Amino acid sequence: MVGRFLLIVLTLGLCTFVVRPEMFEAVFQPFTQNDAPAIYTQTSLLRLTLSHLALVACAVLASTIIAVALGILVTREFGREFLPLARTIASVGQTIPPVAVLALSVPMMGFGAAPTLLALFLYGLLPIFENTVTGLTNLPPNVIEAARGVGLIRRQRLWSVELPLAFPMILAGIRLSTVISLATATIGSTIAAPTLGEVIIAGLLTSNSAYVLQGGLVVGLIAIIIYEVFSSLEHSAARRLGFQMDA
Amino acid sequence: MIQIENLTKRYGSTEVVRGVSLRVRQGEIAALVGTSGSGKTTLLRMINRLVEPTEGRVLIDGEDASGIQPHLLRRRIGYAIQGHGLFPHRTVGQNIATVPHLLNWSNREIDARVDELLHLFQLDPAQFRDRMPHELSGGQQQRVGVARALAARPEVLLMDEPFGALDPVIRAKAQADLLELQKKLGTTLVIVTHDMEEAIALGDHIAVMDKGRLLQYGTPKDLLTQPADDFVESLIGSAERPFRLLSLTTVADLAEQGEATGATIARTTNLRDALAECLWRGVDVLPLDGGGVVTLNALRTSGRGLAETQGEVN
Numbered sequence: 225m226v227g228r229f230l231l232i233v234l235t236l237g238l239c240t241f242v243v244r245p246e247m248f249e250a251v252f253q254p255f256t257q258n259d260a261p262a263i264y265t266q267t268s269l270l271r272l273t274l275s276h277l278a279l280v281a282c283a284v285l286a287s288t289i290i291a292v293a294l295g296i297l298v299t300r301e302f303g304r305e306f307l308p309l310a311r312t313i314a315s316v317g318q319t320i321p322p323v324a325v326l327a328l329s330v331p332m333m334g335f336g337a338a339p340t341l342l343a344l345f346l347y348g349l350l351p352i353f354e355n356t357v358t359g360l361t362n363l364p365p366n367v368i369e370a371a372r373g374v375g376l377i378r379r380q381r382l383w384s385v386e387l388p389l390a391f392p393m394i395l396a397g398i399r400l401s402t403v404i405s406l407a408t409a410t411i412g413s414t415i416a417a418p419t420l421g422e423v424i425i426a427g428l429l430t431s432n433s434a435y436v437l438q439g440g441l442v443v444g445l446i447a448i449i450i451y452e453v454f455s456s457l458e459h460s461a462a463r464r465l466g467f468q469m470d471a
Numbered sequence: 472m473i474q475i476e477n478l479t480k481r482y483g484s485t486e487v488v489r490g491v492s493l494r495v496r497q498g499e500i501a502a503l504v505g506t507s508g509s510g511k512t513t514l515l516r517m518i519n520r521l522v523e524p525t526e527g528r529v530l531i532d533g534e535d536a537s538g539i540q541p542h543l544l545r546r547r548i549g550y551a552i553q554g555h556g557l558f559p560h561r562t563v564g565q566n567i568a569t570v571p572h573l574l575n576w577s578n579r580e581i582d583a584r585v586d587e588l589l590h591l592f593q594l595d596p597a598q599f600r601d602r603m604p605h606e607l608s609g610g611q612q613q614r615v616g617v618a619r620a621l622a623a624r625p626e627v628l629l630m631d632e633p634f635g636a637l638d639p640v641i642r643a644k645a646q647a648d649l650l651e652l653q654k655k656l657g658t659t660l661v662i663v664t665h666d667m668e669e670a671i672a673l674g675d676h677i678a679v680m681d682k683g684r685l686l687q688y689g690t691p692k693d694l695l696t697q698p699a700d701d702f703v704e705s706l707i708g709s710a711e712r713p714f715r716l717l718s719l720t721t722v723a724d725l726a727e728q729g730e731a732t733g734a735t736i737a738r739t740t741n742l743r744d745a746l747a748e749c750l751w752r753g754v755d756v757l758p759l760d761g762g763g764v765v766t767l768n769a770l771r772t773s774g775r776g777l778a779e780t781q782g783e784v785n
């Protein structure tokens with residue numbers, strides 16, 4: 225209850241700040257030097273926030289589709305032999321620093337949002353894939369047995385039993401990817417992708433801590449809010465299934 | 472009717488079911504008993520092709536099960552397992568409706584069937600239809616599991632230790648309810664249990680399995696009076712045999728001409744209960760429904776007689 229209230233307050237605060245950052249000028253003034261401006265105004269904060277979110281949403285959506293599809297594939301009878309291979313690929317994807325993906329893809333894709341999207345997409349795959357596989361392989365055996373026993377065919381078992389039961393787990397993977405992507409997206413601004421990273425980078429270039437703080441704060445708040453919303457979705461999904469979960 | 476002919480299942484080189492043949496007639500209950508790992512579940516699951524036999528065949532009403540597509544076969548055969556296996560994300564009503572839904576019944580038919588079954592299992596539809604499985608007690612979950620298995624009116628019902636998770640009191644009640652229901656519906660029932668007590672209480676025939684082999688297939692009386700070997704006998708527990716035998720014979724068999732005072736007892740009362748009744752009332756003679764009596768002497772003699780038959784067999 226308190227958590228929900230706090231979440232609403234945070235969300236309202238974030239919205240206000242993003243729409244009317246100048247209202248908070250006094251707050252950031254102490255972090256500036258030499259009369260530098262306290263609030264970043266080169267690009268509207270609202271526009272940056274929205275495009276940041278859009279970038280993350282697209283990337284996570286793409287990761288989700290591919291990772292869940294892969295997760296389903298390697299947990300089917302015919303795909304089981306690909307499981308180790310798929311795991312390796314996804315893990316390797318995770319170990320390449322996103323900066324390296326940017327650096328490598330700029331020559332091919334040019335500056336802007338596209339390379340960032342690619343990096344976020346690759347980065348988001350592993351958590352969702354791992355969680356999908358875990359969710360689909362740790363189903364209660366007697367429920368699966370019953371699903372076969374009543375005469376559901378494979379496809380029906382997948383859609384109407386396995387995926388719904390694995391859903392909270394998959395959702396947890398998506399949450400993880402989203403939060404990672406929210407933070408990672410900021411580096412996209414080094415290659416001119418319109419993200420909140422722009423504010424941070426501007427701050428770093430002009431030694432203006434107020435900018436760095438603003439950018440960081442907005443990204444952090446969004447991450448917290450999205451994390452909490454996802455968590456409560458997972459909990460209610462799990463509760464519906466009767467799973468005991470620690471609050 | 473289920474005919475199992477020379478059924479064998481091998482995993483690699485281990486035979487977990489070895490050449491089992493048996494027949495369960497229409498409307499009968501066959502109980503599969505045996506120690507853990509004796510192949511009961513495997514045998515049961517070969518009937519609805521959850522496990523494919525290595526050798527032999529299963530005929531359902533004369534039709535070779537291997538010629539029916541597995542999912543279609545399974546929709547014709549009810550299947551209830553230990554721990555009920557209810558779909559945790561579906562309501563009680565949706566769980567019960569699973570097979571009718573797969574068979575494309577109309578919504579009206581399905582709703583009516585769900586309510587009918589809930590009534591049958593003493594669960595108020597208004598109260599239980601929309602609950603989630605985790606909001607039920609163990610006994611209620613188990614009943615919903617059986618209701619789901621019976622939803623599409625299968626002629627054959629397979630049960631794998633359906634009462635295993637229930638405490639003894641609920642369990643006895645669940646067994647009694649199942650018996651009554653099975654009589655009413657005329658379903659052919661194969662039930663796996665590792666509890667001989669349960670097998671005797673439920674089975675018209677009992678199949679005793681050990682290490683994948685069928686040691687004996689017979690009526691409870693056959694098993695009690697003529698156990699095929701030491702293993703069967705040990706499973707029955709020889710000490711309780713005379714007592715169990717008493718519970719298999721009704722007083723109608725011992726009825727004599729005569730008169731007696733006191734309340735009459737049903738002719739279907741078993742000897743064990745009649746004996747208890749005599750001792751309880753402190754009388755030597757009990758009057759029967761529809762005339763005639765049974766004497767304490769006759770009860771005692773038959774008890775001793777049964778015990779001696781057992782002695783001879785040994």
Ligand SMILES: Nc1ncnc2c1ncn2[C@@H]1O[C@H](COP(=O)(O)OP(=O)(O)OP(=O)(O)O)[C@@H](O)[C@H]1O
Binds near residue numbers: 505509510512514665
């Ligand atoms: N898929 C499998 N692969 C290999 N061995 C198996 C498989 N399924 C069962 N077995 C083996 O077959 C034997 C019989 O198993 P089954 O489940 O039929 O026994 P059960 O009589 O039902 O035992 P319980 O009373 O413990 O349920 C066991 O030794 C088991 O380990």
Ligand SMILES: [Mg+2]
Binds near residue numbers: 511512513631663
């Ligand atoms: Mg078993």
